[in-house]
Amino acid sequence: MELFKLEHKKLWRKNSTRICVLLCLLYCVGLGSFLVYQWMTYGSIKEKLSGHNFDGYENIRNCQEYSRKYAVLTDETLQEWVRDFKDLYAQLDEDRKTLGFENIETVHKIGNSDMHTVNGWLRTLYPELERSDMLGITVMSDYVETEKLTGLYERRKKAVDTFLTVSGQTGAERDYLLQINEKVQEPFSWKWTEGWSNILGNTVSGLGAVMALFLAVTLSALFAGEWHDNTSPLLLTTKNGWRRLAAAKIQTGIAFTLELFTMIAVGTVVLQLVFLGTEGWDMPIQMVKMIAIAPMNMLQAEIYEFAFTLLGALGYAGIVMLFSALSKNHVLALLMSLAAAYGPMAIHNRVPVFMEKIFDLLPLVGSGADVFRTNTFHLFGRYIWSPYLLIWAPCLIGVLCLFPAVRGWARRMRV
């Protein structure tokens, strides 16, 4: 324990560690959360649509206020929303005609209306109502015939079914996925969704890619740095020698990963609570993506994505420590570690499907946003919904890396 504490202190004493943590926090919490909430994504639209104002906090409250009145997603509330939206759009046209320009207040109201999400639902559930001659001219909710927006939940079931057929998921696989889908509770509660959509689609699922860089920089020197510091003769001639030190280094690597993750997660969640509050936590994730099959609410999905990132980060830490232990040069260990994460990420979408599925299992390469998908793995004659496997496999890979890391380091230490 003492050795672990000192090894841990040693890691934190390095300037590179402190700079990495600071940059990581600045990027994830400062840039990725604060500026996104207050300005880049949720700031109200400036006049002449030239960017966003620095008023995200107030604007988010307006957005939440707008959606609050619908409360539950039914045929009636959907129709009501479309009617309201059409009124706003008509008002915008009227302003253009009478004033000669768009009234910024109306623009803000439209921006606050969750229009991207609802138009996504309309395209998914009512594809026959989409007019090809209107694509790119206006949004579907502006022209769709309101009274035809009926049978929402039946249509959702049909859309899931159609999607599975189009994806080639048939037989037992299809039954398995539909079984999961049956647990989705209806009707869906309806609050402002775009905040949650961004959290689950970008903020949390994107943390892994950023963490990979900073974990690689920090942990690649954990073992390999001993060569740089030329301390191996000292370590080898001590009673505890390399064996306990290797254990202390691995504990340090894991502890650092947990600490970095905790700092980022706490920072992100605090800003989320400040800007978005807790409203909408109990909405089903289908409000973000209608054909998602997971019976989860927003909070559960967020916890899944954080857990996915944490376990992926721990798995990746294992890989970085393996490279660090096998290499005498920490720069080489760093390059190999970066290649292990960003290499598969870069070619992920350009490889055959079976390769893509294998890449998804690699730490921090897959995405926690897979919770919205209908992928499966076929193992030992059983179908497993991919998120069940994707969350554990990266961590397991990391754990498996630790054994060769210790053995490899021990072998290389003998000079």
Add this chain to the structure above:
Amino acid sequence: MELSVDRLTKQYGRKIAVDCVSMVLKPGVYGLLGENGAGKTTLMRMLCAILESTAGEVFLDGREITSMGADYRDLLGYLPQDFGYYPNYTAKEFLLYMAALKGIPRSMAGKRTKELLEVVGLEEAASKKVKTFSGGMKQRVGIAQALLNQPKILILDEPTAGLDPKERVRFRNLISDYAADRIVILSTHIVSDIEAIADEVLLMKKGKLVSQGTVSELTKQAEGRVWELTVTPEEAKIWQEKAAVANLRHEGEQVVLRILSDNKPAEEAVSCGATLEDLYLYSMHE
């Protein structure tokens, strides 16, 4: 306690770094002398069991040291030639870290660290980062870490490198006190350090142990082979080329040469008392 080295050999490809060295070491200070590349560091690393020998073995009280594992390392203190340290650690933190590696309980480690920092004269720099230290200060941290576990076998590779004369004296006194019931092996190019503290001198040349004995025993080997000769500066240059000149001293217009030679090099040469350095230079010149 007895450390026996039995025909220890280390070969790198065609080069033999240590060639069939045998010796028996009992408590006391052993000074390892030899020019660069003589095999001193290689021999020390094998004695520390961090370098595998090509042939031969090392026994501690009859037990082969590599088979003793942690038991042997627990008895060992080692200061490598190129002492590596953690630049961002303070001297105190570094020693605490090494104490943890040496399995010293935390309660004792703090006390021992404080004591040793005082012993090596770094008590005031205890909280400063090692990277800010001068070469001599770093070397003193290295000496302190080697002494942390009060080792029964202390192996110091060039411990006085970088130390100023005052610190060298402090170090010599420290080792003399320390070696009462312990085996201390130290290598250095500074012959006077060995002369001052070594109970026995081990002279290595091209991987072989060429001489072993006390300072006076070895000095005797050089008796009658050390001469002083006073010449002109021009003649001094000629003598430097044709004889082993241990020292050269200007006295007015003349130069006094200290020549190592089996025979009287010149009629005017005067025989003088030998030192360990003379023997060392004589052995290396052969």
